Amino acid sequence: MFSEGRLAELTLAEALNDALHVELERDERTLVMGEDVGRAGGVFRVTAGLRDRFGPDRCVDTPLAEAGIMGTAVGLCMAGWRPVCEMQYDAFSYPGLDQLITHVGRYRWRTGGRMEFPITVRMPYGGGVKAPELHEDSPETYYVHTPGVKVAIPSTPADAKGLLAAAIRDPDPVVVLEPKLHYRTMRGEVPEGEHVVPLGRARVAREGDDVTLVAYGSMVPLCEQAADALAGEASVEVLDIRSLRPLDEDALLASAAKTGRVVIVQEAPRTLGFAAELAAILAEKAILDLRGPVLRVTGYDVPFPFWKLEDYYLPSLERVVDAARRLLAF
Amino acid sequence: MFSEGRLAELTLAEALNDALHVELERDERTLVMGEDVGRAGGVFRVTAGLRDRFGPDRCVDTPLAEAGIMGTAVGLCMAGWRPVCEMQYDAFSYPGLDQLITHVGRYRWRTGGRMEFPITVRMPYGGGVKAPELHEDSPETYYVHTPGVKVAIPSTPADAKGLLAAAIRDPDPVVVLEPKLHYRTMRGEVPEGEHVVPLGRARVAREGDDVTLVAYGSMVPLCEQAADALAGEASVEVLDIRSLRPLDEDALLASAAKTGRVVIVQEAPRTLGFAAELAAILAEKAILDLRGPVLRVTGYDVPFPFWKLEDYYLPSLERVVDAARRLLAF
Amino acid sequence: MAQVLPAERDLRRVIGDGDGVPDGEVEGLDEQALVDLYRSLVLLRTYDERSVVYHRQGRIGTYAIFWNHEAMQAGAVHALSDDDWIFPSYRESAIGLLRGMPAATVLSWWRGHPAGWWNPADYNVGSICVPIATHVPHAAGLAWGKKLDGEPSVAIAFFGDGATSEGAFHEGANFAGVMSAPLILLCNNNQWAISTPLSAQTAAETLADKAVGYGMPGVRVDGADVLAVYEAVREAAERARAGGGPTFVEAVTYRCAPHATADDPRAYIDLERVEEERARECVGRYDGYLRRLGVLDDALTEEIRGEAAEMLRRGIAEAESLPEPDPAVVFEWAYAEPPPALAHDLAELRRVLGGSLG
Amino acid sequence: MAQVLPAERDLRRVIGDGDGVPDGEVEGLDEQALVDLYRSLVLLRTYDERSVVYHRQGRIGTYAIFWNHEAMQAGAVHALSDDDWIFPSYRESAIGLLRGMPAATVLSWWRGHPAGWWNPADYNVGSICVPIATHVPHAAGLAWGKKLDGEPSVAIAFFGDGATSEGAFHEGANFAGVMSAPLILLCNNNQWAISTPLSAQTAAETLADKAVGYGMPGVRVDGADVLAVYEAVREAAERARAGGGPTFVEAVTYRCAPHATADDPRAYIDLERVEEERARECVGRYDGYLRRLGVLDDALTEEIRGEAAEMLRRGIAEAESLPEPDPAVVFEWAYAEPPPALAHDLAELRRVLGGSLG
Ligand SMILES: Cc1ncc(C[n+]2csc(CCOP(=O)(O)OP(=O)(O)O)c2C)c(N)n1
Ligand SMILES: Cc1ncc(C[n+]2csc(CCOP(=O)(O)OP(=O)(O)O)c2C)c(N)n1
Numbered sequence A, B: 001m002f003s004e005g006r007l008a009e010l011t012l013a014e015a016l017n018d019a020l021h022v023e024l025e026r027d028e029r030t031l032v033m034g035e036d037v038g039r040a041g042g043v044f045r046v047t048a049g050l051r052d053r054f055g056p057d058r059c060v061d062t063p064l065a066e067a068g069i070m071g072t073a074v075g076l077c078m079a080g081w082r083p084v085c086e087m088q089y090d091a092f093s094y095p096g097l098d099q100l101i102t103h104v105g106r107y108r109w110r111t112g113g114r115m116e117f118p119i120t121v122r123m124p125y126g127g128g129v130k131a132p133e134l135h136e137d138s139p140e141t142y143y144v145h146t147p148g149v150k151v152a153i154p155s156t157p158a159d160a161k162g163l164l165a166a167a168i169r170d171p172d173p174v175v176v177l178e179p180k181l182h183y184r185t186m187r188g189e190v191p192e193g194e195h196v197v198p199l200g201r202a203r204v205a206r207e208g209d210d211v212t213l214v215a216y217g218s219m220v221p222l223c224e225q226a227a228d229a230l231a232g233e234a235s236v237e238v239l240d241i242r243s244l245r246p247l248d249e250d251a252l253l254a255s256a257a258k259t260g261r262v263v264i265v266q267e268a269p270r271t272l273g274f275a276a277e278l279a280a281i282l283a284e285k286a287i288l289d290l291r292g293p294v295l296r297v298t299g300y301d302v303p304f305p306f307w308k309l310e311d312y313y314l315p316s317l318e319r320v321v322d323a324a325r326r327l328l329a330f
Numbered sequence C, D: 001m002a003q004v005l006p007a008e009r010d011l012r013r014v015i016g017d018g019d020g021v022p023d024g025e026v027e028g029l030d031e032q033a034l035v036d037l038y039r040s041l042v043l044l045r046t047y048d049e050r051s052v053v054y055h056r057q058g059r060i061g062t063y064a065i066f067w068n069h070e071a072m073q074a075g076a077v078h079a080l081s082d083d084d085w086i087f088p089s090y091r092e093s094a095i096g097l098l099r100g101m102p103a104a105t106v107l108s109w110w111r112g113h114p115a116g117w118w119n120p121a122d123y124n125v126g127s128i129c130v131p132i133a134t135h136v137p138h139a140a141g142l143a144w145g146k147k148l149d150g151e152p153s154v155a156i157a158f159f160g161d162g163a164t165s166e167g168a169f170h171e172g173a174n175f176a177g178v179m180s181a182p183l184i185l186l187c188n189n190n191q192w193a194i195s196t197p198l199s200a201q202t203a204a205e206t207l208a209d210k211a212v213g214y215g216m217p218g219v220r221v222d223g224a225d226v227l228a229v230y231e232a233v234r235e236a237a238e239r240a241r242a243g244g245g246p247t248f249v250e251a252v253t254y255r256c257a258p259h260a261t262a263d264d265p266r267a268y269i270d271l272e273r274v275e276e277e278r279a280r281e282c283v284g285r286y287d288g289y290l291r292r293l294g295v296l297d298d299a300l301t302e303e304i305r306g307e308a309a310e311m312l313r314r315g316i317a318e319a320e321s322l323p324e325p326d327p328a329v330v331f332e333w334a335y336a337e338p339p340p341a342l343a344h345d346l347a348e349l350r351r352v353l354g355g356s357l358g
């Protein structure tokens, strides 16, 4: 991780916007494209100011066509560009899945590793924002399972800036899911200027000895609250995965070895959510360290509900604390 | 499971074809649609004879448009039809993912459970057939993770017929992945006439006491071979999952409780392949039964390779046996 | 097949300007029908204007405004029979009102309450489609399915100018062409997709020009002229019922309001143009037409507006009086028979909700 | 912008029939150029015919036959400069030969050997695209990217009649229109998508009619007339380079062979029609044209065919002499820096491969 030292207090959305300004300034082959990223500066204003500063050729309002965005990005790479594509919302990235799976993740391999496809795909994800249907999905499984792509999910403004910068500089395609719940509500200190958080390294958000809460994105602050709530009862470690692929297996295994008790918290539906992979790794590599079952606290195997019900669907403080207690009592 | 008694010796593809004939005969609201399913009878001849017997309105050669196939199937359901859609190959189902995730799996829920969407999506899947790129994928994760759909993968001709029939009769959308490697090379006894294998029930393909090999689809015969190869050393149970969603958790946990040792074999890339979910369930619910780690033998986290290399990519007898031995020696 | 030519360039219009441009007339529409159409326009307008207020008051969530789109919605629905199926996008969220759906249902949708779901078969109205253009294949499939049964129903899909860029629009339109499905593709060309102007959406001269590529006729109408829309859709429906297949109708209008309550268009839109367009908005134009025809006066207007206002008043009260949904609802409905794991999840959730952090 | 009309109905042709229909001429093509074009046609034909034999001999796997599609491939490539980018589908698998790619590379692709991968930048030829129509957006993106850089390169994407039904075709074409990208959409209309006839693919009268919906010109040419294709593509490329944006070229031909070696078309195709079409296949027609022009005789034909045959003979020998690929190849190439887990997987695989079951 390198940065220039001075800090600014930014929201998560502002931190991402800052990263885009810095990276577009740094590399003139980088361009931003997507629906409403230009004139409007993005529906969450993450791309605000880019069109004015870098012109409409480097901050492009595209037609409303997610597969077209992903597909033309592949061609732009072949012409030597480094596209940063916005999908307007999590669930609106699904029309682009075919291009992502069949081309974005495979084209480098298909050239025998001789051509680079440094595409960044970024999108707001997750629930808790009281929005209409299909505006609150957590689609990471579709991306993490796909060979050839990398996936990062920040949980703080500083990591949002640093991981997005790393994604843009990475020679491979990287999907960055941004916790929209915290776009405007979370503020934090963010290094000014160039700031890169390397992919593949987890972050110990809170140190502890008795139980590990593993999470990423918007579930990290929730786990920190749970750690607070459990303060009198147990010493809780919170591990922020940050980079789902490549994954920092060592950090996961180290924490499991220390506490012997792991609760994984994820917002996506349970079956084959990313918690399943983390639990499978623990079952494969930490079986002698575990003092109890690996518990998962997740969304349910149903569509994300109408928002009056979303608090029941989303992992809650109560559910996380309950799981930790059950495990401590095992 | 019900059937009429008499048996025929059929290949896996013939068994599927038989199921379609029986089900289209049984319910005149059922229709088959897809690319080349009519005039040609399907590129693997799974739909052969249907157009002649039921006419071009009930065995429809569609335009080349997978999202269009999935999407019009949703509309056909609203008009009271029961569509059975073919995706020509595994990887060519990806353009249909958006419709599947946003509509096929959600429309019933979106009507407050008041309207049915009994869509069957069937496709050949898997490797080992020496075909060009994108003809050998194992895409089950994308389907199993998606709420609102069910997923079945048969490993024998009889189950192929019975599970497809169950899928067609099911009131909910069901994706059936058919092991193309065995379409023509596997023969078996198949009940004539109506034959339904209910979703949600695993099958103990081989009983044993020392170690359980868990698999589905084309990995089941491989596990049976591994059981043979290990005959002198250990008593091997082979559990055929058959129905990935709904999942027969009881059968999985019962076998794990019995043997205490579980190796899960899957052809798809490892990360978030279905083995991860099975391992996570074991880590959550069988921790006190396990005598060793839960091992996964899987495809690797790379695109399915050029076919001269496919034998290295696919789980092999050697790799399965090696894993079982490592676990037995743990 | 006869050669399909590109769409007419000129917008079809019926309503004049009460000055130089004379009023036309639509055959077969009697006084009662003309007033009913007005009633629908006013109902939609009232729904829309109240919704913006309800949003400000915190009674509903984000809301997609359809001000000045009422004419294409009411015109189209009135040209169809109740057996015909409507596939709305979020921009036509309240179109079910014209089929007898209670206002509370639609308001519940925007309130994030599951009472906002309905059974499409109850009104022959599909669910509000959120992901752009993805309902076009549904409408094509429904129409194809009805045709297979020899039923006379047609389907209409509403979508925007931006939607024409999506693969789903293309695949659905092409399927409809091939199946000669009785479908009307009603493109609401309000010239903006959020902040993206039509010129950044397509290089086609007119959206109706896309029809030729699907082997279907393309028609352009003034989307703020309710009678022009009515006539074009009626023609298309007649052709569809007679086995003539689908039609693409481009209804040209202009978005005079933000995309949705969350949007601030001042950053991108031409505010003068908006003022111009607001001056010729669709309800006022039809109001003027009916008055010139002598079938509408202040008293009737008053009465119709009063009715609509009352319906909305009752609708929001009803929506607000619904009990908060039970957590069980999260686990129902996705499957005919929810898998056992979901029942277990609900039990666990109830247990945890019953407990406390203490 | 000038009004874009639907495409010309009539197929453009240059080559006559040596009888009633006179031969035309393409401006600017001298004798050398005419013979070079012939050389390319013969090379592709030889590659194709030998490949079918190699498949029967078990030297290559499933193979997508392109017999009678050579004219549109060679005609198009000769009309472009080497800086222009080609995006082939599986039907144009050997088009790289016209850019100097060794036959062994293409044969390796069909042999399932990783020596069949190449760096697109080495030939300005994209990878063989297997999933239908998905490369159209790539070509649009490349063309747009070149335009941003002010480079004069154009891109050409080859795809079939069936491909026009896919959303990916639509989105790519529309993007190209909007970006005014220097792109040529070359639709190989061989009238079949495996067993699906064009009439079940679209209700459009001609595929070129789709162009108007993207605001680009559409042209129809006889796809078995190499000079007609040459001329249409040259025109399109000139327009693109001059900033005129994309063009849709529909090259009409007929599939005279199975879809691929695994296919048996007797179940669905009209065999008489196939016979007719085989009689007017593209290499023979150009051969006749050149002989009538007096620039080709038996000796030269012999020489050119001999060269091509020799190239294939060497190509297959070279491909067959490549060592079997190492398992390490499975783990390379997907990432610039393969994640540590993959290195571990390879080590494990080597350990197991080194062991035995005994
Ligand atoms: C597949 C998809 N992508 C993106 C969005 C986000 N989005 C919502 S409305 C909109 C613009 C739609 O414009 P248009 O089709 O012209 O319809 P209008 O809103 O103008 O009625 C966008 C991009 C979405 N809902 N679905
Ligand atoms: C997305 C996708 N769906 C299905 C297929 C299987 N498939 C291979 S070739 C083919 C027909 C293509 O027809 P057309 O576009 O006319 O090209 P042609 O083969 O005639 O050159 C199909 C359906 C595929 N390769 N990709």
Ligand SMILES: [Mg+2]
Pocket (backbone or CB within 6 Å): C160, C161, C162, C188, C189, C190, C191, C192, C193, C194
């Ligand atoms: Mg619009």
Ligand SMILES: [Mg+2]
Pocket (backbone or CB within 6 Å): D160, D161, D162, D188, D189, D190, D191, D192, D193, D194
């Ligand atoms: Mg074809």
